[in-house]
Amino acid sequence: MARALYIHWPYCLAKCPYCDFNSHVRVGVDHARWKTALVNDLRYEASQTVYQEPLTSIFFGGGTPSLMLPSLVDGLLREAEGIWGFASDVEITLEANPSSVEATKFADLSAAGINRVSLGVQSLRDDALRFLGRLHDAREALGAIETARKFFERLSVDLIYARPDQTGADWANELDEVLALGTDHLSLYQLTIEPATRFATDVRRGVFDPLDNDRAADLFALTRDMTEAAGLPAYEISNHARPGQESRHNLTYWRYQDYVGIGPGAHGRRSGIATVRHRKPENYLAAIADRNHAVTEARELDRAEMASEALLMGLRLREGIDIQSLASRFGVKPDALIDETKASLYTDLGLVWRKAGCMGVTAEGMPLLDALLGELVCGELVAS
Ligand code: SF4
Numbered sequence: 001m002a003r004a005l006y007i008h009w010p011y012c013l014a015k016c017p018y019c020d021f022n023s024h025v026r027v028g029v030d031h032a033r034w035k036t037a038l039v040n041d042l043r044y045e046a047s048q049t050v051y052q053e054p055l056t057s058i059f060f061g062g063g064t065p066s067l068m069l070p071s072l073v074d075g076l077l078r079e080a081e082g083i084w085g086f087a088s089d090v091e092i093t094l095e096a097n098p099s100s101v102e103a104t105k106f107a108d109l110s111a112a113g114i115n116r117v118s119l120g121v122q123s124l125r126d127d128a129l130r131f132l133g134r135l136h137d138a139r140e141a142l143g144a145i146e147t148a149r150k151f152f153e154r155l156s157v158d159l160i161y162a163r164p165d166q167t168g169a170d171w172a173n174e175l176d177e178v179l180a181l182g183t184d185h186l187s188l189y190q191l192t193i194e195p196a197t198r199f200a201t202d203v204r205r206g207v208f209d210p211l212d213n214d215r216a217a218d219l220f221a222l223t224r225d226m227t228e229a230a231g232l233p234a235y236e237i238s239n240h241a242r243p244g245q246e247s248r249h250n251l252t253y254w255r256y257q258d259y260v261g262i263g264p265g266a267h268g269r270r271s272g273i274a275t276v277r278h279r280k281p282e283n284y285l286a287a288i289a290d291r292n293h294a295v296t297e298a299r300e301l302d303r304a305e306m307a308s309e310a311l312l313m314g315l316r317l318r319e320g321i322d323i324q325s326l327a328s329r330f331g332v333k334p335d336a337l338i339d340e341t342k343a344s345l346y347t348d349l350g351l352v353w354r355k356a357g358c359m360g361v362t363a364e365g366m367p368l369l370d371a372l373l374g375e376l377v378c379g380e381l382v383a384s
Helices: 031-048 070-084 106-112 126-131 138-151 168-180 198-204 213-229 248-254 281-291 303-314 323-330 340-348 366-376
Strands: 004-009 055-062 086-096 116-122 154-161 185-190 239-241 259-262 267-270 273-277 295-300 352-355 358-361
Touching: 004 070, 004 248, 031 070, 031 259, 031 267, 031 281, 055 070, 055 248, 070 086, 070 106, 086 106, 086 248, 106 138, 116 138, 126 138, 138 154, 154 168, 168 185, 168 213, 185 213, 213 366, 248 303, 259 273, 303 323, 303 366, 340 352, 340 366, 358 366
Parallel strands: 004 055, 004 259, 055 086, 086 116, 116 154, 154 185
Antiparallel strands: 185 239, 259 267, 267 273, 273 295, 352 358
16 A cells, blocks of 8 residues: 655745645745644644555655755655655655756755655746746756756656647647656646636736647647657656656555645545645644644545545546446445446547446547546445
8 A cells, every 4th residue: 555745845936827836935934943843743643643554655845845955854754754664665756946056955855865856847948937937947947957867766847838829849849858858757737727826817817818728639639649659658647657657656646545745735635534734834833833733624534525536536547447446445336436328428439448347538538637527427426
């Protein structure tokens, strides 16, 4: 059984206009106070869990965790190792921005135990980086990739495509350059306009128009074809890897296994309980100082909810889901999980595949994933 730990660092140097993550810009972050708070959060979570298995993956996400002091990262890893222990092949990922300043920390982060970095490159085009509000340029990104290679066993690069007016030829050229870098993992996200972001305001005011759905779908298909041909097939709707180089941490979520989530706004799943913590950094710190934990909700999920969540996560994966084993896992009837009439319809349309009790969404269906999930997953899962 995989056992994962997520640690959220809530700060960034600036807020990107497309971002709806729990990220905040503050001056004068008190790292010592954060160390105390996060260590207490870890200990609180340990007091609530009875896990015997060592951790198989840890993920520092954010925000911009590459802004953390390496000594803080080290302190948290030693604490987690002392509590749960690490599997011999533990994957320890940290999200990093590719600025030259942050790249200077890579040696120390590696010494602390980070063995995989996810670099938020986002584009290799300076005009696109300016549009996306990024603080680095393409030259710095390439430099950070080179430095990361020296210090970390594994490297993933994040890119944002389907930008306004981006053509297939533009994207093919850029993706070609990225593939030529030879990294083993790519997270390739389409630009989406999230509510309450600056881009949402810009679109409302007519500053720019998002790429239309048909062109975005064409770029999605192009992305699948190019990454597949380069030996990094999609294993999830937006994630591509050489076989064996998939993100073990993210697979824990998508395969619906337990994970501990600490830090502001972090979600967790432990033995059927969904945990949520204070989102705002100040509220999080105050709660920990006050009562030694920052959990705002620890809700027991019923079997139907868990089965539904597991379906929604699993159908993102190329490997799909095994309906029978999912039904047994949550004690529900297989025919209560999936709307069979609709599943047959979408299978005939080539958007869904079925094979020996397993089911998944085809490459053609993936651009329509959200709509398909709404159609396929039974609204009312009936306990057997
Ligand atoms: S660096 Fe990442 S987390 Fe921070 S604002 Fe930009 S997109 Fe959001």
